[in-house]
Each structure stands twice: as C-alpha cells, then as structure tokens.
Amino acid sequence: MLKINNVSKTYKRGNKKALKDIHLNIQKGEFTALLGQNGAGKTTLINILGGNVHKSTGTVIIGDYDLDKNPLEIKKILSIVPQEIGSDYSFTLEDMLQKQSGYFGIKNNEEYIDELLTALSLQDKRKVTMRELSGGMKRRFLIAKALIHKPQLLILDEPTAGVDIELRQVMYKFLNKLHEEGTTIILTTHYIEEAEKLCKRIVVIDQGEIIADQPKEELMKVFSQHVTVDFEFDYDIPHQEIEFLKEFSPRIQGDRRLCLKVEKNGLSRLMKMVSDQGLNFIDVTVNKPKLEDIYLNLIRHDRGDNHENIL
Numbered sequence: 339m340l341k342i343n344n345v346s347k348t349y350k351r352g353n354k355k356a357l358k359d360i361h362l363n364i365q366k367g368e369f370t371a372l373l374g375q376n377g378a379g380k381t382t383l384i385n386i387l388g389g390n391v392h393k394s395t396g397t398v399i400i401g402d403y404d405l406d407k408n409p410l411e412i413k414k415i416l417s418i419v420p421q422e423i424g425s426d427y428s429f430t431l432e433d434m435l436q437k438q439s440g441y442f443g444i445k446n447n448e449e450y451i452d453e454l455l456t457a458l459s460l461q462d463k464r465k466v467t468m469r470e471l472s473g474g475m476k477r478r479f480l481i482a483k484a485l486i487h488k489p490q491l492l493i494l495d496e497p498t499a500g501v502d503i504e505l506r507q508v509m510y511k512f513l514n515k516l517h518e519e520g521t522t523i524i525l526t527t528h529y530i531e532e533a534e535k536l537c538k539r540i541v542v543i544d545q546g547e548i549i550a551d552q553p554k555e556e557l558m559k560v561f562s563q564h565v566t567v568d569f570e571f572d573y574d575i576p577h578q579e580i581e582f583l584k585e586f587s588p589r590i591q592g593d594r595r596l597c598l599k600v601e602k603n604g605l606s607r608l609m610k611m612v613s614d615q616g617l618n619f620i621d622v623t624v625n626k627p628k629l630e631d632i633y634l635n636l637i638r639h640d641r642g643d644n645h646e647n648i649l
C-alpha cells in the first residue's frame with residue numbers, strides 16, 4: 339500500500355536534515371504506529387506523503403502510484419488528518435462534509451455523512467459551525483472530513499491530542515472499525531498506550547532515522563525478557579546500602595523507591611540476594627515492560643544515553 343524508498347529531506351532553512359534515508363513498506367490493511375519524540379521527523383514524513391513538503395531524495399509509491407508522477411490519483415486514495423486545526427469556520431459541519439464530497443465528485447452522500455457524524459459522536463452538531471466546536475470536537479470532525487471519500491490509506495497526525503479520555507475511546511472504537519473494514523492506517527501519537535492498544539506494528543523514528551520497525555507483539559516479547567522490580571522503603575535509601583545490587587541497574591525514585599531491572603529467570607536470585615542482605619523493604623512489585631518503557635529504552639539506546647543507573 340505504501341512503499342517509501344531512500345527518502346531524505348534537508349530543509350534549506352538551517353540546513354536541517356530532518357529525514358535520513360528512510361525505507362518503509364506498509365502492506366494493505368496494516369495498522370501502524372509511527373512514534374518519535376518532538377522533532378524526530380514524523381510530520382516531515384507525513385507532509386511529504388501529502389505533497390506539502392518536497393523530499394530531497396527517494397521515491398514514494400502509494401497504491402500503484404508514484405507520488406512524483408501521479409499526485410492527483412494519490413489524492414483519491416490517501417487522506418491525512420493533520421495536526422493543526424485550520425478549516426473553514428463559517429460553514430456548518432454538514433455543509434463542509436457536503437462540499438468535501440463534491441470535491442471528490444461524490445453525490446448523494448447524506449447517508450455516509452450521517453454515519454460518520456454518528457460514529458464520531460457529532461450527530462447533534464451537524465448544523466453547528468466549526469467556530470462553535472470545542473478542540474476535541476474539531477479533531478473528530480477532521481477525521482470525518484478526511485474519510486468522506488473512503489480513502490484506502492488514512493494517516494492521522496496526533497488525532498487525540500487534547501481529546502478527553504471518554505471521547506478518545508469513541509475515536510479508538512471508530513479507528514478499530516475502519517481497520518477491520520480494511521483501511522490501512524498510520525497513526526502518530528504521543529500517548530504510547532494508544533499505540534499499544536490500537537496498532538499491530540510499531541515504527542520508531544528518531545533524529546530522522548527509523549530505529550525500530552516490528553510487529554508490536556514481537557517487540558514486546560523481545561523486551562519482556564526483562565522485568566522491573568520496585569522495592570518500597572519507609573526511609574530514604576542510602577546508596578551504600580544497595581551497592582550490592584549494581585548489576586541490576588538500580589534507580590531511586592523519590593528517595594524511597596528502588597527500581598531494578600532484572601532478567602525474568604534472575605528474579606529468584608535477586609530476591610535471595612535481597613533477603614540475604616537483610617534489606618528492610620515494606621513493599622515490592624514486579625512489572626512487565628509496557629510499550630512506553632520499550633520505546634524510551636530504544637530512544638535512549640539510539641542516543642547512547644546510559645544515565646539510568648545510579649551506581
């Protein structure tokens with residue numbers, strides 16, 4: 339569905355290399371998360387796909403079309419929900435969706451407009467103008483607008499930023515339904531648990547490069563060889579008292595919580611060491627890594643950051 343080959347982008351201003359030789363191949367029907375810190379290059383990549391930024395090198399094929407040769411054909415099968423909420427403020431939602439249908443040459447689209455507004459909990463806002471919507475409603479409306487021509491590939495750039503939890507659930511349900519119906523979806527988000535919940539494949543981009551690209555389950559499996567063990571104390575932990583735990587990358591949180599990283603099969607050895615040493619903790623929890631931990635680990639590793647340990 340999407341083939342990105344050797345794509346790089348250097349912005350003239352500041353001679354900034356925002357993307358460095360990106361390769362990405364996404365199959366029809368996949369639901370992919372594109373994760374990365376601020377400034378990683380996600381929006382640049384999305385803007386290239388949307389034809390708003392010219393790539394410096396490389397090729398992009400969407401469906402059967404080359405972005406450089408058939409941009410108009412691509413507009414029919416790709417839709418991007420942008421981060422910024424800039425839209426025409428003086429029309430009602432219904433009017434805007436009618437106009438958008440007309441733009442794609444679709445007539446008598448009332449039924450689908452109704453379906454979209456209902457699925458995104460906007461049915462009672464159809465006669466309301468954009469100006470009168472809250473930020474979260476505007477975001478949901480942008481999704482409706484992007485879907486009016488039933489695109490095969492939908493890219494959402496942080497669709498749930500600033501949307502409250504309940505309405506995020508409405509959006510998740512809707513995105514899952516689209517995925518089940520066969521739409522290929524790429525989602526960027528800063529809510530990692532959102533990617534964990536929705537997406538089947540995780541792509542991590544850092545400083546303009548793809549540093550991870552794996553099915554979510556595989557990524558989680560590789561990293562779940564390790565668990566974190568948190569010991570809680572009712573006194574401030576002196577560093578010399580935990581020197582013997584050096585091999586478990588100790589971190590102290592808030593003076594009284596000691597976090598250790600341990601291989602799953604090393605758990606009982608750790609517990610024995612702690613007990614032999616007579617460490618006087620009041621609580622202990624064992625946590626499997628979440629996607630968020632894995633993601634932070636990948637990014638830190640890529641940057642050669644290793645300031646996790648305290649000893």
Ligand SMILES: Nc1ncnc2c1ncn2[C@@H]1O[C@H](COP(=O)(O)OP(=O)(O)OP(=O)(O)O)[C@@H](O)[C@H]1O
Binds near residue numbers: 349352381
């Ligand atoms: N028009 C531009 N001119 C010059 N540099 C730019 C331009 N747009 C983006 N950049 C730079 O390119 C890099 C990648 O930016 P980009 O907006 O793609 O990141 P991002 O991953 O989308 O970040 P965020 O999560 O904050 O949206 C950043 O260093 C940014 O400062």
